[in-house]
Amino acid sequence: MTPLEELLRERIRRYGPIPFADFMRECLYHPVHGYYSTAESRRFTDYYTSVDVHPVFGRLLARKFAEMWEQLGRPKEFLLVEAGAGVGRLATHILDFCAAKLPELYRALRYVAVEQSFSRREQADARLGRHAKDGHLRVSQEIPARIPTGCVFSNELMDALAAHRVVMEKGVLREIFVGRDSGKFVDVVAPVSTCAINEYFGTQGVTLNESQHAEAGLEACDWIAEVGRRIESGFVLTIDYGHRAAELFDERHMRGTLLAYREHRVSEDFYASPGERDLTAHVNFTALETWGKRSGLETAEFTSQTAFLLALGQGNEFADLYDAGQSESEQVRARLQLKTLIYPEGMGERFQVLVQRKGVIAEQI
Template sequence: MTEKTPLHDIIAARIAQQGRITFADFMGACLYEPGLGYYTSAGRKVGAEGDFYTSITVHAAFGRVIAREIAQMWRCMDTPADFTLVECGAGNGRLACDIMDFLAEREPEMYRGLRLVLVEKEPSLEAAQRDMLAAHVGRLEWLAPEEFAAGGFTFSGCLYSNELIDALPVHRVLRTPEGLRELYVTLKEGEFVDEIGELSTPAIAEHLQRVAVELHTGQQAEVNLNGPEWLAAASHALRRGFLLTVDYGYPAEELYTPLRKTGTLLCYYRHQTEENPYIRLGLQDITAHVDFTSLIKRGEELGLQKVWFGEQYRFLMSAGIIEELEELECSSMSDEEKLRLRLTLKKLIVPQGGMGDTFRVLVQSKGVADPKLLCQRRIGF
C-alpha cells in the first residue's frame, strides 16, 4: 500500500490531469516539492540520525584532502590574488567548513583572497551553513540554483560538489523488442505504477547515443538529463579554473552493462535500502548512480578538459590522505584513538565495497594549461 503522505495527493492530482508523468517529474516532486520533498522538508537527512552517510560525515580528513587539491589548483593557476570556491548542493555546509578551515590554517596567502559561494536547492539550509561556517562569515555568499542556471554568475576558481548529481531527477527507460521506451508513472486503483510509453523527449535517445550505449532487449536503466544540463551551467559560470565532482557512479559502459538489468535506482530510509520508489513519498531518498561518461563527453563539448577521473580511494591516496593521517596521529592521541581514526579513514579508502570504490572523482579544467594536480601523482598501487 502506498502511504498517503501529503505529497501523494499532489502527485496524484498531476497524474489525473496529465494521464501520466515522467519518472523524472515524479522523482523531482518526491525530492524537491517545496516544503514536502525529501530535501525540501524538515529533518536530518545525512549522518547517524538521517537516512544515509556521505564521505563528509565520515571524517573531516575527506574535506581536508579536497582542500589540499584545491590549493594545488590555485598554484596551477599561478596563485591569483582572488580565488572563488563554489559548492553546489552544499547541504549543511560541513564539507565547505572542513575545506575553509584547512585553507585558513595552511594556505593564508590563498585564504586572503578567497570567497565561497554556496548553491543549495533548499533555502532553509542557509541558516545551518551560516552557523557551520561562522568562522569564515565575511567570505560567504549565497546563490539560488535558479540564478546559477540563469547564466549571470561567473567566477574564476574551483566549483566542487559531493553527491549532487545522484540526487538529480532521472528518466527511466526500457529496451523493448520494438525499441527504446520510457517508463512513466501513473495511478491504478490508488497505487502508483509504471506505464510504458514512447520517449517523452528525443534528448533521452541522444544521451545514450552520446555515450555510445545500446541497451539490450529487456534491460531497464536510468537516464540523467539534468546532470549534463547542470554541467552546462557550471561550465558557463566557470571563466577559468576547475570543476571537481565526487559521486557514486560508473563510466557508461559499466553503468549500462547488460548485467545490470534493472538499472541502479535505489531509495534510502533510515539507513535501509528500498527498491520501491512509490512508497513513503517525500520521506525516503531516491537516487541513481551517475553516468560519468556523459559528464566527460558533455564537458568536452563545452570546452572542459578532463584532467583526472577515477575511484575516490585513488584520489584520496594521491592527494594526501596518508599525510592527513600522519599529521592527525602526531597529536597527543592515545593508541586506542589512533586505531579508531585509522578504522574511520579506512571507510573512505577501502577499495573493495567501501566508499573508496563505488565513489568516483572527476576533475575537469578550463583555461589552465597542462595542470599538475596532486591526484595525478603516481602512487604505488
C-alpha cells in the same frame, strides 16, 4: 498517505501519467514536502556520505584545491563553489583547515556554498558565520553567473538529480512514466516524452539490451554544460558513485541503478511514501564528460576515491587526520574512519572522482 502522495495522485488524475523524472524531482525537491526541502534533522537515519565519516575528507580536498590554485598561478581571488552544500558540513571542514593550515590559499578563497533548500541554507549560514564575517564565504541558492578563476565541486549531488527512466522493448527505447492504478503508483511504459532521451543514448553510442532498464540523467547533462559555460578558467571536481557509460549500461545493470533509501535500507520501492525517502541513481561519468566538452571542459583526471585520497594524503603520511591533543585511542579511531573512506570495500572504490578543466594553460599544469 503522505501529503506529497496526495498532490501527485491529484496531478496524475487530472493530467495523466507523468515522466519518472518529474515524480523524482517532486519527491526530492517539492518546496514544502520534498525530501531535501525539510531541515536536515533525521538525515543520519537514512544515509551518510564521506563528509560524515571524518573531517579528513574535507582536509584532503582542501589540499587538492591548493594544487589547483597553484596551477592557476595563485590568483588573488579563487572562487570555490560547492554545489549541493547541504547544511555546510563539508564547507566547515574545508574552510577551518584552510584557515589553520593553508593561510595563503585562505586569503584568496571566496567560497560559495550553493544549496537549493531554503532550510538547509539557513542551517549552513548559522554553521559558517565565522568565515562569512571575514568575507571568505557566502551561502547562495545559485552558482555564480561568472567564475573568472576557481573550481566548482560537488559530493553526492549528481546522483540526487532527477533522471528519466527508460526500457528497451523490441528494439525501441520506451520511457517509464508514473501512473495510478488501484490506489497505487505504477509504471506506465509509453513513447519517450522528449527526443533528448534518444540523443542522450545516441551521443554516447549506447544501445541497451532487450528488456534492459536504465536511467537518462538529462538534468546532470544540462548542469555540467551550464557550469562549463560559467567558468572562464578553472576546474570542475565531481565525487559520486557511478561508472562510465560502457560499464553503467552493460548486462550487469539490466534493472538500471535507481534506488530508494530509508533508515539505511535500500529498496527498489520508489513509489512508497513519496517525500520521505531518498531516491538516487548512479552517475554516468561519460555523460558528464561529453556534455562538459560542449562548454569547453576537458577531462583532467578520472579515478577512484581510493586513488584520489591516497595521492593527496601519502605525502605527509595522512598527518591531516589528527587534531592537536588527541589521545592514542582517538587517533586509532580516526585511522579506522580513514579506512572507511579509502579501502575498496568501504567507500573507496564505489566512489569515483572526475576532474575537468577549462582555460588552464598547459604550462600551469
